[in-house]
Amino acid sequence: MAYDVLIVGGGISGLSLAFYLYQRGVRNILLLEKASRFGGKLHTVIEKGYIVETGPNGFLDNKPYTLQLAEALNITSSLYPSSSQAAKRFILKNGKLIEIPTSPLAFFKSPILSLKAKLSILKEPFIPAAELSDETVASFVYRRLCKEFLDYLIDPMVAGIYAGRADQLSIKAAFPAIWQLEKRYGGLIKGMIHLMKNRKRSGPAGPGGTLTSFTKGVQELIDALCAYLEDKIELRKATDVKEINKSGKSWEIHTEKETYKAKALVLSTPAYEASRLLSKYKELSNLLSKIPYGPIAVVALAFKEGSLARTPDGFGFLVPSVEKRKILGCLWDSCVFPNRAPEGKLLMRVMLCGTRQPEVCHLTEEELFQTAIDEIDAIMGVKQPPEATWVFKHPRGIPQYTLGHTERVEAIFKMGKELGGLFFHSNAYMGVGLNDCIGYAIERSQEVKEFLQET
């Protein structure tokens, strides 16, 4: 069987790429997914009246990509913006939850940092820009601000987004917008003033955006994509791709039972899987294997209202490494999206492991639950046990954009081009957010189409 495009991997990256290829007029597409369902990390479990996300709980509306896709799929009536309470976020400091200040005045009044650390902001504009080709997040923040800033604001944010460590991730690859502030404007404060002035000119746009999901969870996006694609392209689940070869001008893709041929091949799998499938191409396979992954476990806890001494009243909290606790943070899901729990109930999700404590992911589900509940008890006071719990493990959950990631990805994409018609599109390369996976699908679909036109 011969196809114009074959996509391996039916997570949000592979599915949105198939969508945009079809929109650009490409037909004869086959998408193969190993698991028994599509969606990859996006999956919603609805049980006992709770709507529980096994992975992501939404996307920020400050980039247009997920919103545009929802519009194209005709599901905007299901969009579910987070409640106004979600603007309140907390950091654990000395065992207590401290609200993250959102205005300069609140920041200077807040106990989140010492006065000395706060004053480091005033010095920041006078620190010259460094001529570095890459740097860890920790080194960048330490150089431009101070250690306390790193420990209490940046380290927890890195854990919250990447389940990663600030001393391992590349600022250039993991937080390109922050890296650019120094490169373009000479510093963070100078850059932010510049951007704020521009924003005033071009109209309002919240810097962080509003976290948005769908009424029945992120699964709605996957279901709508599959419903759109199912009569337009070939979609096959429970089909594990075992091997890939180049044969003449086309790619041969082997599963247990079949061999498919395609002019263009897109690997929308995790990088380690792409590395395994391309083991014949030693240099390329080796580069792909250098993109490490961090584990993450999610323990969802459902309580009756009044079961906690500290009632959730915001987005949730993040835990800095220096606090030496066994969790990365906790999302108060039913505060953020009230329909996630029935009336009179609460739903929260505790995040554990990360590259900070990878060994935690080896715990059994029972041990993970016990760790989560003990930590929530210590931080929020549990008066009555939860009435339902769920544990989801992602042993290789989130790719880690370590030093040299940008150059590694450039080299991987270039080698794919040189081999002819080999493309890579997943969260392993250009961004881990849903907006990144969908936004880069638009770009990658154009490249694939151009390749097909040239051949």
Ligand SMILES: Cc1cc2nc3c(=O)[nH]c(=O)nc-3n(C[C@H](O)[C@H](O)[C@H](O)COP(=O)(O)OP(=O)(O)OC[C@H]3O[C@@H](n4cnc5c(N)ncnc54)[C@H](O)[C@@H]3O)c2cc1C
């Ligand atoms: C716990 C958690 C919370 C998160 N929270 C957020 C959030 O709130 N907001 C946000 O924007 N992002 C969040 N993310 C990140 C986001 O979920 C991911 O970056 C995104 O879903 C990745 O999509 P993907 O399609 O690139 O990869 P995946 O979802 O990993 O999909 C890859 C697919 O390839 C398939 N596959 C692998 N090997 C083969 C093979 N040999 N043959 C066929 N198929 C194969 C897999 O089965 C899988 O379905 C979170 C991630 C996690 C783990």
